[in-house]
Amino acid sequence: MMVQAPASPAHPQAPDFAPIVRAWRKTGICYVCLGLAILLFGCALLLFTMYEAKPSEFSQITKIAAGLVTITSLQLFNLGRKRFERIGIVETLRLRWISLASSDGSERQIAELNRMVTKMLRDNLARGL
Amino acid sequence: MQTGVELSLQDIEQQVARAERRNRLITVAIAAAVVGGAALFLQFTYHKLESLNGQLQNVTGQLEKANTDLNASQQRLESVNTARSDAEDQLKKLQAEAANQAGQIAQLSAQLAGQRQQAESLKQDLQNANSKLDELKGQIKSATDFTRYGHQIDFADAKNLYNTSSPLGELLSKILELQRRNLVFDFANRIEAGFTSPGFAGYVLQQLGKLPAGMAPDRALQRLPAANEPQLGDIIQYETGFALFYLKDRRGAPFVIGMTPLGIASLNLDFKARRTGVLRTNIYPDQH
Numbered sequence: 001m002m003v004q005a006p007a008s009p010a011h012p013q014a015p016d017f018a019p020i021v022r023a024w025r026k027t028g029i030c031y032v033c034l035g036l037a038i039l040l041f042g043c044a045l046l047l048f049t050m051y052e053a054k055p056s057e058f059s060q061i062t063k064i065a066a067g068l069v070t071i072t073s074l075q076l077f078n079l080g081r082k083r084f085e086r087i088g089i090v091e092t093l094r095l096r097w098i099s100l101a102s103s104d105g106s107e108r109q110i111a112e113l114n115r116m117v118t119k120m121l122r123d124n125l126a127r128g129l
Numbered sequence: 130m131q132t133g134v135e136l137s138l139q140d141i142e143q144q145v146a147r148a149e150r151r152n153r154l155i156t157v158a159i160a161a162a163v164v165g166g167a168a169l170f171l172q173f174t175y176h177k178l179e180s181l182n183g184q185l186q187n188v189t190g191q192l193e194k195a196n197t198d199l200n201a202s203q204q205r206l207e208s209v210n211t212a213r214s215d216a217e218d219q220l221k222k223l224q225a226e227a228a229n230q231a232g233q234i235a236q237l238s239a240q241l242a243g244q245r246q247q248a249e250s251l252k253q254d255l256q257n258a259n260s261k262l263d264e265l266k267g268q269i270k271s272a273t274d275f276t277r278y279g280h281q282i283d284f285a286d287a288k289n290l291y292n293t294s295s296p297l298g299e300l301l302s303k304i305l306e307l308q309r310r311n312l313v314f315d316f317a318n319r320i321e322a323g324f325t326s327p328g329f330a331g332y333v334l335q336q337l338g339k340l341p342a343g344m345a346p347d348r349a350l351q352r353l354p355a356a357n358e359p360q361l362g363d364i365i366q367y368e369t370g371f372a373l374f375y376l377k378d379r380r381g382a383p384f385v386i387g388m389t390p391l392g393i394a395s396l397n398l399d400f401k402a403r404r405t406g407v408l409r410t411n412i413y414p415d416q417h
Contacts, residue, residue, distance in 0.1 A: 019142040027149040034160055041164060056182075061174045065167045072163045079156065121141055125148055 015097065015117070017090045024090075028083030035076030042070035086124065093117050265390065267369060278400030280384040289379035296337070296412045297362050301376060303333055304386055308393035318346055327372040329388035330364050339410055353408040362412030367402040375407075 045066035049059045093113065100109055284305060291298030307329075315323025324332055324346070331346030340349040350364070350372065359365050359375040365385055366372050373387035373396070386395040 020145045023142075023146045023149040027153050030153050031156060034157060038160055038164060056178070058171075058175055058178045061178075062171055065171050069164060069167050072160060076156065076160065121145070125141075125144055 015094065017094060020121075021087050021090060024083045024087050028080040028087070031076045031080035031083065035073040035080060038069055038073035038076065042066045042073060045069065086120075089120065090117075093120075264370060278397045280378070280382070280386075280395045280397050282378050282384065282386070282395050286376075286378045290376065294361070294413045297376065299337060300333065300362055300374060300412060301386070303336055304374065304393060307333070311392065312388070313392055314388060314390045324388050326370060326388045327366075329393070330372040330374065333374075334410060337412070339412065350408065353410060356407040356409040359407045360409070360413055362410050364408040364410060365404055366406040366408065368405050369402050371402065372408070374410075 043066075045062055049055075049062045049066065052059050093116065097110070097113055097117075100113065282301075282305075284302065287298050287301040287305060289298075290301050312320075312329075313323040314325065316325055318324050318328035318332070320332070327350050328345075328347040331340060331348070331350035334340040334353075335342045335346055335349060340346070340352065353364065356363065361376060363375050364372050364387075365375050371387065371389065373385035375383065375385055375398070377383050383398040384395050385398055385400075387393065389396075
């Protein structure tokens with residue numbers, strides 16, 4: 001897979017990843033919000049069990065369930081963190097691209113950068129998450 | 130994803146957007162499933178615990194009821210045990226009392242046997258007394274009968290007997306002296322109370338030194354030897370129990386003298402009584 005950037009013989013233009021970045025940001029925000037909601041739900045359950053007037057067997061079960069829910073929220077935070085990390089990498093590559101193009105870098109360096117971007121996008125699509 | 134052909138950035142953007150949408154949907158679905166599953170699990174657990182709690186309360190109620198019943202049973206058992214121990218104590222007391230009463234019954238039985246024996250003895254004594262009474266009645270009857278056989282004698286006859294034999298005179302004098310003292314008939318055989326007929330004869334012979342003193346006069350009389358025919362001074366025994374001295378008055382008429390139920394009396398030799406024996410006194414051994 002090759003990324004086909006709009007070419008200009010003198011100054012090749014850096015590829016625009018804004019739609020991809022928007023999609024990743026949207027997904028990241030969605031994951032973080034969902035994680036926050038689940039975390040709040042787990043914390044609510046924990047508070048409910050901690051301040052229950054009459055502790056019982058149900059309180060113990062509820063604590064376990066709250067723990068599982070909280071762990072699930074951590075996984076969502078992790079997924080959101082990866083999205084924002086990818087956004088950072090893409091921005092860095094784009095800045096590099098612009099830097100190489102402006103400093104009349106060699107074709108070989110641009111091709112290498114192009115290959116890295118392609119690899120990252122391919123891996124991202126391959127993992128699915 | 131197209132491989133082996135060159136993809137435009139627009140294609141990549143579309144694929145990434147599609148993949149992200151799918152990822153979001155899957156993640157939301159998984160999160161919802163986890164949260165919903167947790168909620169369902171909690172609800173199920175809650176209902177299950179409620180049900181178990183209800184059963185537990187039911188069982189606890191039954192257990193409390195069983196405990197209450199058990200406590201009541203234990204109290205009843207304790208009361209029964211207390212009553213049993215009381216009954217055992219009472220039984221022991223009753224057994225001890227029964228044993229005591231059995232001992233008393235045995236003692237009373239022994240006393241009763243003794244009293245029966247005593248009663249038998251008393252009955253025998255009564256029979257003996259009755260027989261003696263009959264004998265005395267017979268003697269009294271005989272006495273009433275023999276008053277007409279009285280033989281008058283006095284000290285002159287004694288003086289005459291002195292002439293014959295001083296021991297015979299002393300014998301009659303002693304008898305007349307005792308007659309003058311109004312000696313009465315009595316079974317005591319003592320001088321201050323009175324004598325029976327054999328007792329009087331024995332006493333007179335003891336006074337004259339012919340029988341040993343210091344023993345009952347009627348028993349002492351049994352030491353005398355028996356004889357077939359009487360001599361002067363001998364004792365003639367009659368069926369009425371009389372033991373009378375055989376003597377003769379100054380006219381030479383024989384008579385007998387001694388204690389009778391009417392007192393000391395002298396009678397004709399042939400007064401109405403059958404002789405049963407003669408006792409040899411040896412006061413007048415030189416007659417023959």
